[in-house]
Amino acid sequence: MGYIEGFFSTKYFKNMIILTYEISIWKILWGCKMKKIMLVILCFVVVITGCFIAKRKVSNPQKQSIDPAQQVVENYFKYLNEKDLKGINSTQVQKWKDIDKNLKHVKLDSISEDKRPSQKEAYIKYGRGTITHAKAENIKVYKVEYTVKYKKDGIGPEDRGKDDKWCTLIRKDRNSPWLIDEIGEG
Numbered sequence: 001m002g003y004i005e006g007f008f009s010t011k012y013f014k015n016m017i018i019l020t021y022e023i024s025i026w027k028i029l030w031g032c033k034m035k036k037i038m039l040v041i042l043c044f045v046v047v048i049t050g051c052f053i054a055k056r057k058v059s060n061p062q063k064q065s066i067d068p069a070q071q072v073v074e075n076y077f078k079y080l081n082e083k084d085l086k087g088i089n090s091t092q093v094q095k096w097k098d099i100d101k102n103l104k105h106v107k108l109d110s111i112s113e114d115k116r117p118s119q120k121e122a123y124i125k126y127g128r129g130t131i132t133h134a135k136a137e138n139i140k141v142y143k144v145e146y147t148v149k150y151k152k153d154g155i156g157p158e159d160r161g162k163d164d165k166w167c168t169l170i171r172k173d174r175n176s177p178w179l180i181d182e183i184g185e186g
Contacts (some may be wrong), residue, residue: 011180041095069140069169069178070111074181075147077108093132093170093181102156104149114141116164123168128181134170142167 003164066074072091083103089095117142123129129139145164153159168182 093179106148107147
């Protein structure tokens with residue numbers, strides 16, 4: 001028997017074959033385990049990312065559940081700042097023919113619904129409610145605080161700075177859009 005033939009028949013060679021076979025099986029199993037572990041980690045990352053995205057969307061509920069009447073007031077100030085006559089008129093009962101050319105910019109600082117019954121009653125008895133005949137359930141009043149800047153002070157009824165007003169919105173019925181009917185002192 002030659003040297004090579006003797007080597008293949010020895011215990012050493014047989015043990016190497018068995019060891020190589022065991023290592024191959026271990027690598028296959030380890031590869032499967034690693035694939036499973038990586039899959040679990042990937043799923044965990046996806047779930048955590050989804051939770052953060054969902055939390056971020058829910059953390060700003062005001063934007064999602066804004067009152068349609070309040071949105072009209074916000075749009076009014078947005079259009080006024082943009083000097084968009086068509087946009088302004090889309091928010092009001094009475095349409096404007098022109099925008100104050102002296103207006104430089106206006107910014108809505110805060111808005112809150114004034115739920116005092118006296119505000120609605122005053123509109124119905126003494127304000128434009130005598131003309132529109134709007135019912136109390138179709139009237140909303142918002143107090144707005146805003147900052148305005150004019151190109152030149154002393155020309156209009158008010159000068160630059162912070163101011164507050166009350167916006168009275170009406171609708172014809174439950175299916176009608178809210179529109180600003182009055183803006184004035186509270």
